[in-house]
Amino acid sequence: MVSIEEALKSVIENSRELSREVTLPVENSQNEILFRDVLSPINMPPFRQAAMDGYALNLCEDESYSLIAEVKAGDHHQPVLSKGEALRIFTGAPVPNSANVVVMQEKVKVQDEVIIVENEAVPGENIRPIGEQVKKGEVALKRGTKLTPAAIGYLSSLGITEVAVNKKPSVAIVTTGNELIEAGKSLTFGKIYESNSVMLKSALLDLGFRDVRVYKIQDNFNETYNSLKNIIAENGVVIISGGISVGDYDFVGKTLRELDIEQIFYKVNQKPGKPLFFGKNENTLLFALPGNPAAALTCFYIYVYASLQKMTGQDKALMKVMAESKSYFIKNGDRPQFLKALYKDGGVSILEGQSSAMLQTFAVANALIKMPGEWTEIRVGDIVEVILLPF
Numbered sequence: 001m002v003s004i005e006e007a008l009k010s011v012i013e014n015s016r017e018l019s020r021e022v023t024l025p026v027e028n029s030q031n032e033i034l035f036r037d038v039l040s041p042i043n044m045p046p047f048r049q050a051a052m053d054g055y056a057l058n059l060c061e062d063e064s065y066s067l068i069a070e071v072k073a074g075d076h077h078q079p080v081l082s083k084g085e086a087l088r089i090f091t092g093a094p095v096p097n098s099a100n101v102v103v104m105q106e107k108v109k110v111q112d113e114v115i116i117v118e119n120e121a122v123p124g125e126n127i128r129p130i131g132e133q134v135k136k137g138e139v140a141l142k143r144g145t146k147l148t149p150a151a152i153g154y155l156s157s158l159g160i161t162e163v164a165v166n167k168k169p170s171v172a173i174v175t176t177g178n179e180l181i182e183a184g185k186s187l188t189f190g191k192i193y194e195s196n197s198v199m200l201k202s203a204l205l206d207l208g209f210r211d212v213r214v215y216k217i218q219d220n221f222n223e224t225y226n227s228l229k230n231i232i233a234e235n236g237v238v239i240i241s242g243g244i245s246v247g248d249y250d251f252v253g254k255t256l257r258e259l260d261i262e263q264i265f266y267k268v269n270q271k272p273g274k275p276l277f278f279g280k281n282e283n284t285l286l287f288a289l290p291g292n293p294a295a296a297l298t299c300f301y302i303y304v305y306a307s308l309q310k311m312t313g314q315d316k317a318l319m320k321v322m323a324e325s326k327s328y329f330i331k332n333g334d335r336p337q338f339l340k341a342l343y344k345d346g347g348v349s350i351l352e353g354q355s356s357a358m359l360q361t362f363a364v365a366n367a368l369i370k371m372p373g374e375w376t377e378i379r380v381g382d383i384v385e386v387i388l389l390p391f
């Protein structure tokens with residue numbers, strides 16, 4: 001049995017960045033990571049742009065200006081202003097080079113074709129210079145940047161429609177268990193609804209993994225062996241749920257040994273998720289998560305997440321904060337424990353229902369508290385380590 005820290009270190013050491021690229025439409029690139037620097041194909045803004053509705057002026061010493069024309073957003077004509085002349089202009093419109101300021105309409109008085117500027121105008125005010133955000137040929141976004149909605153909007157504003165992003169491994173989720181019934185079908189005695197594949201697939205989607213295949217196998221050695229042999233050959237990462245403990249019908253461990261998967265560790269000194277297995281062969285990383293749903297999801301966020309981050313060129317671990325506990329909790333046993341928790345306003349509440357079979361409070365959690373093995377209780381006001389989940 002290894003410690004949480006040893007397990008995490010092995011996961012990270014054995015997860016290699018793929019260093020391959022794939023081109024995607026910008027609009028479908030949410031959460032992807034840029035494979036290389038993106039250079040801007042244009043100046044942004046492409047022209048001197050009015051930032052306010054008002055008047056563009058060619059400044060003079062006097063406070064009155066004669067109005068000679070109008071330019072609105074989308075227009076391309078560029079009237080030439082002499083000193084003391086003004087132009088009606090609107091937000092987003094191109095400001096002619098002969099104008100050196102845009103004054104908000106609230107700050108002027110208009111009398112027929114003359115405008116009176118009440119306060120002294122500062123040259124350059126309310127004009128966005130050409131290339132203020134980025135200049136043509138400059139790096140718009142660096143390699144390694146995560147494509148958030150803002151990044152996608154920014155690239156689109158530069159007219160970019162496709163991006164090269166880090167290729168992600170294909171991920172297989174494999175559920176095991178005779179007791180599992182697909183949601184939507186009728187529940188017969190002794191069966192439960194299968195939830196781990198749906199849950200893990202959604203966690204993967206959240207991280208931008210789209211190439212996810214789900215396989216369901218029964219508690220039968222031959223089926224487990226034959227299915228896993230093919231699944232491992234076809235996928236870069238295989239996440240198995242269940243069948244990894246010591247029961248007579250837990251066939252995953254035996255199968256992995258027979259398939260020559262190198263065991264990097266089996267069993268972690270933690271609760272939940274003690275029977276976690278991590279192994280690999282030449283092309284595939286393999287996680288066998290305990291079947292209990294909350295244990296499976298905890299192991300996903302603590303270990304699989306770190307591996308996937310590394311494989312896709314990100315080294316961002318889940319954020320950790322120290323926070324004051326708002327709850328009292330007694331721990332049984334001497335294993336370090338991950339507790340489903342709700343972090344809010346700098347404090348953290350420990351949720352009811354910490355069993356590894358229970359998802360009902362995980363469903364409203366946003367964090368896990370890491371409680372050291374030697375602690376027996378957490379009191380209200382104790383400072384605890386909180387791992388913030390990525391949602």
Ligand SMILES: Nc1nc2c(c(=O)[nH]1)N[C@H]1C(S)=C(S)[C@@H](COP(=O)(O)OP(=O)(O)OC[C@H]3O[C@@H](n4cnc5c(N)ncnc54)[C@H](O)[C@@H]3O)O[C@H]1N2
Binds near residue numbers: 290
């Ligand atoms: N004698 C021992 N028994 C057990 C030990 C042990 O050390 N000695 N460890 C316990 C712990 S801790 C865990 S965790 C579980 C892990 O067991 P498995 O990984 O083999 O998982 P299963 O037995 O297949 O399933 C456990 C539990 O989870 C439910 N399950 C499984 N898959 C799904 C799914 N896809 N969707 C929803 N629910 C699922 C399954 O029905 C079981 O209730 O072993 C303990 N036993």
Ligand code: MOO
Binds near residue numbers: 270274290356
């Ligand atoms: O490790 Mo198990 O996940 O405690 O029930």
